[in-house]
Amino acid sequence: MIRVVFWLVLVQVGLHDVAAINALGSVGLAAPLPCEICTDKEDTSGHRLDHYLNITVYRKEGDVILGGLFPLQKLESERGVLRYENVALTEIMAWAVDRINRDPKILKGITLGYEIRDSFSNAPFASVQALELAAKNVFGVVGPGSSKVAVHLASLLGSLSFPMITYAATSDILSDSTRFRMFARTVPSDEFQCRAIKDIIKRYNWEFVTIIHSPELYGTEGANELRGMLREEDIYVDKFISLPELTDVEYVTDVLEDTLKQNDTDTNRFHANVIVVFATSTYAKLVVEGATALKEKSPLIYDKIFANLTWIAAESWSTNPHILTTFNNSRLGSFIGLKITSFEIPEFINYYRNLKPENTSNPWFGFYYQHHYCGGDIKNCLRNIYDQGPYEEPVVLAVEAFAHTLDRVLRKRHDNKTVFEPSELDACVVKASPIKETDDLFYLRNSGIGSCIYSSLINDIYKTRTREKIRFNNVTGDFEAMYTFLTFSPDHAVPHGHEHIEAIIDSLFDIGVWNATGLHLDSPREPFQHGGPPVSICSKPCQPGFKVVDGDIPVCWSCVKCVDNYISNVSNAASCTACPLGYKAILGNTMCEEIPPTYLHIGHPAAIILIIISIMGIVLTLSTVVVFVKFRETPLVKASSKELCMVLLLGIGTGFILPFLCIGLPSNEVCMMQLVLGNLFGVLTIVPIFLKTARVYALFFQSQRSAGRPPKYLLPMWQSMLCLILVFVEVIIIMFIIIWYPLRQKQKYPNKDTVLVVCEGSTSYDSVVALSVPAGYVMFFMILSTVLSYQVRKLPSNFQEAKFICLAQIIAFIVIIAFVPSYFVTGGVWQKFCIGIASQICSASFLVLIFYKKVEIIVFYPERNKIVFEKDKLSKLDMSRKERRKSFLASQNCHMCGHSLTGNTTKVGLMQAANIFAGSLNTEKAERTLSVTHDTTASVTSQQNY
Numbered sequence: 001m002i003r004v005v006f007w008l009v010l011v012q013v014g015l016h017d018v019a020a021i022n023a024l025g026s027v028g029l030a031a032p033l034p035c036e037i038c039t040d041k042e043d044t045s046g047h048r049l050d051h052y053l054n055i056t057v058y059r060k061e062g063d064v065i066l067g068g069l070f071p072l073q074k075l076e077s078e079r080g081v082l083r084y085e086n087v088a089l090t091e092i093m094a095w096a097v098d099r100i101n102r103d104p105k106i107l108k109g110i111t112l113g114y115e116i117r118d119s120f121s122n123a124p125f126a127s128v129q130a131l132e133l134a135a136k137n138v139f140g141v142v143g144p145g146s147s148k149v150a151v152h153l154a155s156l157l158g159s160l161s162f163p164m165i166t167y168a169a170t171s172d173i174l175s176d177s178t179r180f181r182m183f184a185r186t187v188p189s190d191e192f193q194c195r196a197i198k199d200i201i202k203r204y205n206w207e208f209v210t211i212i213h214s215p216e217l218y219g220t221e222g223a224n225e226l227r228g229m230l231r232e233e234d235i236y237v238d239k240f241i242s243l244p245e246l247t248d249v250e251y252v253t254d255v256l257e258d259t260l261k262q263n264d265t266d267t268n269r270f271h272a273n274v275i276v277v278f279a280t281s282t283y284a285k286l287v288v289e290g291a292t293a294l295k296e297k298s299p300l301i302y303d304k305i306f307a308n309l310t311w312i313a314a315e316s317w318s319t320n321p322h323i324l325t326t327f328n329n330s331r332l333g334s335f336i337g338l339k340i341t342s343f344e345i346p347e348f349i350n351y352y353r354n355l356k357p358e359n360t361s362n363p364w365f366g367f368y369y370q371h372h373y374c375g376g377d378i379k380n381c382l383r384n385i386y387d388q389g390p391y392e393e394p395v396v397l398a399v400e401a402f403a404h405t406l407d408r409v410l411r412k413r414h415d416n417k418t419v420f421e422p423s424e425l426d427a428c429v430v431k432a433s434p435i436k437e438t439d440d441l442f443y444l445r446n447s448g449i450g451s452c453i454y455s456s457l458i459n460d461i462y463k464t465r466t467r468e469k470i471r472f473n474n475v476t477g478d479f480e481a482m483y484t485f486l487t488f489s490p491d492h493a494v495p496h497g498h499e500h501i502e503a504i505i506d507s508l509f510d511i512g513v514w515n516a517t518g519l520h521l522d523s524p525r526e527p528f529q530h531g532g533p534p535v536s537i538c539s540k541p542c543q544p545g546f547k548v549v550d551g552d553i554p555v556c557w558s559c560v561k562c563v564d565n566y567i568s569n570v571s572n573a574a575s576c577t578a579c580p581l582g583y584k585a586i587l588g589n590t591m592c593e594e595i596p597p598t599y600l601h602i603g604h605p606a607a608i609i610l611i612i613i614s615i616m617g618i619v620l621t622l623s624t625v626v627v628f629v630k631f632r633e634t635p636l637v638k639a640s641s642k643e644l645c646m647v648l649l650l651g652i653g654t655g656f657i658l659p660f661l662c663i664g665l666p667s668n669e670v671c672m673m674q675l676v677l678g679n680l681f682g683v684l685t686i687v688p689i690f691l692k693t694a695r696v697y698a699l700f701f702q703s704q705r706s707a708g709r710p711p712k713y714l715l716p717m718w719q720s721m722l723c724l725i726l727v728f729v730e731v732i733i734i735m736f737i738i739i740w741y742p743l744r745q746k747q748k749y750p751n752k753d754t755v756l757v758v759c760e761g762s763t764s765y766d767s768v769v770a771l772s773v774p775a776g777y778v779m780f781f782m783i784l785s786t787v788l789s790y791q792v793r794k795l796p797s798n799f800q801e802a803k804f805i806c807l808a809q810i811i812a813f814i815v816i817i818a819f820v821p822s823y824f825v826t827g828g829v830w831q832k833f834c835i836g837i838a839s840q841i842c843s844a845s846f847l848v849l850i851f852y853k854k855v856e857i858i859v860f861y862p863e864r865n866k867i868v869f870e871k872d873k874l875s876k877l878d879m880s881r882k883e884r885r886k887s888f889l890a891s892q893n894c895h896m897c898g899h900s901l902t903g904n905t906t907k908v909g910l911m912q913a914a915n916i917f918a919g920s921l922n923t924e925k926a927e928r929t930l931s932v933t934h935d936t937t938a939s940v941t942s943q944q945n946y
Helices: 002-013 017-024 084-102 121-135 147-159 190-203 217-232 251-259 281-297 301-308 319-328 345-354 365-371 378-385 392-414 422-430 443-444 449-457 501-506 605-630 635-639 642-661 668-704 716-740 765-794 803-825 829-860 882-898 909-914 924-928
Strands: 050-052 057-060 063-071 073-076 077-081 112-118 164-166 183-185 208-213 236-242 272-279 310-313 334-341 483-488 508-515 518-519 545-551 557-561 583-586 591-594 744-751 754-760
Touching: 057 084, 063 084, 063 121, 063 392, 077 084, 084 345, 084 365, 112 121, 121 147, 147 164, 147 183, 147 190, 147 217, 164 365, 164 392, 164 449, 190 217, 190 310, 190 483, 190 508, 190 518, 208 217, 208 483, 217 272, 217 508, 236 251, 272 392, 272 449, 281 301, 281 319, 319 334, 319 501, 392 449, 583 765, 605 642, 605 829, 635 829, 642 668, 642 716, 668 744, 668 754, 668 765, 668 803, 668 829, 716 765, 803 829
Parallel strands: 063 112, 164 183, 208 236, 208 272, 272 310, 310 334
Antiparallel strands: 050 077, 057 112, 073 077, 334 483, 483 508, 508 518, 545 557, 583 591, 744 754
């Protein structure tokens, strides 16, 4: 233990100090310490033997000595744990040296020796062992096996001009030729491993991965470089997990549980289904055991999760039989391992399987032999458990590279084809012997041993027994990259609990290779449990009907459903597109469908009501027309101004026809017909009523103030002409609107789900003009007619038609006033219904209030439809024959409204009425029908009473 501490002090003081190196020889550190075996008990892993720290040397003398450093023991406190799997590496180096010595084609006449030491997987101890080798004047060193140790030794031995070829150190840091000037390796650097992993991830279109790495140099540098390469390819890392140095299975289980519970369908965020474990075997074993513990913790939850996982193993543990056995038996998912491509050496496999302790001087083989003793048949036991690992061939390549380089240097000297100084060549053939006390560090640095070897080593091409040619990068000393991808064969699955090395190795098969030209997958079988590669994405593609909302990284997003009336018809749509006007989103916002226009179709209850009312109104109107035509010569019809009544009935019929134009999908022609009929209905009803009302007003009010002959415009013929003129003005207005402001079919969209087909002008102004101008003309006469009808309501009690005209006018006025806001507030079906029902109410009120009583008398009470004269005090009025005739004319014309003139009428009033209506009837005809006695009072009596 004192010597170990002394070595550590020397390393800390300075490895370049001459006194330190001389001190190593002076204390006799070249001699091995005794091996004190304390127990042969196996540890819990079942493949190591605990013993005290054992500093042992495996040496064979020769003309020149090749050094070797291998991680045989792992320091745990003050004890060392032997790594039995690495014993084969020491033996294959010795075997390779012996094979070179037997080969007459290389180093003829020169015997190659070796000195193999334990690096203890520890940089300070390995540095001391390297100084021991330097003190023995070796011409090169094979090893060590880890990148962390190799970084220290490459710097140390490079400064001493000793070339070093590592068989397993892959860190990219070692490619820096300015720091490590005499370094080479027979394995590719981690840069190429990262490229290979990146390419396999790209091959299966994985966009989201998790990286777990070990804390030492190998895991940290490799994982960081891999993450950078993936980012350049738009492949993102879900979790970048760095395991602490002092970790355990429980910690790893918690980390994996946190990693695998991220699935959230609401936010569309999912965990990566691909996990890259860039770690040494020690930490990879913890990861696999932690995953196994997690699966056993909640099998119902994690069975499906692990079935969809794919694990990518770095080359450091992809062929470790103990880890793979646990992985395979636990069914943790699909497995893709990356292995440095190496070729089998059948001669050594056969040699090692048959090797016994008595046949070798290897000091570590005895422990290996004890560990794998199978109870009797040692030969069969070894044959079953040993299979060549990934680093045996790289060790042989390193030995052969040194041997070939030395051979070429010697050949150049003897053939006088040299580029070196004689002193340098002499140094290359120095006999291996301990450095004399007079030798110093200056001699080691300037003897030229390392320079002549390394210069030729990295510039030459070699042919070995396993490869046609090998060469190193002449700048970095890196080796050509070639990897093999492995997976478990479903046809050779290892039975549960089976831990034999040969069985688990046999269950692996190659699926492809990676080299300088890229990835080449040549296996027809996929390395996945369910036949196809799993999807490994942060977020699932947004389905049609959704849009993508970017998350914190490009491969993560949320899916937001398109809002109403917006669609997306492709996956992962960047935005939603609004449906055009008149269309609505259907099928989960994936397509737009034209909205059926809303209109008053014939099957609608409102349409049925309008149709029934209109048919009844038309029938009643036609019946009234028939009655008035048939009884046109009767006093009641004549006295009712039949011409104006016919115009009024035409307007009423138009009002009952108008609702039919409100039913169905309006076209441009229907829109024009609605405009025409709607305004004609107004003018054909309001103008006749206005003229009738104005005539009555003139009779009973203006006649009282002015006697004499009445104006001509109050006569029936002039009244008819005036009615036609007023209607013609409306027709002119309508024609003007049709020409200059026509109404057309248009679609309106009051909301996203409704399309209304309306009749409007090309602009809002056109619509206002088309609707307001002709309607304003009608409203003008309606207001006048309503005012006049209100004035004549005070006529004598027997003249009751004025009251009904006033009531009809007020009803029509109220309907129109209520119709205007309803028309603009409602829409679609109910707007058309408002138009139809308003015209029907107006028409019905005119038909019933103005014509019902007349038709009733004409049809059911014909005896009342005649003129009767009563004897009264008419003779006492002392009127002339002409005056009596005018009185008769007035009384007959007064029957137009169904009133009665009684004897209470004053003479003046009667005379004035007669003057007003003079000429209404043919005088001669009136005289023939008149029978008056001289002693009676003439009284014209109509039997109508309203």
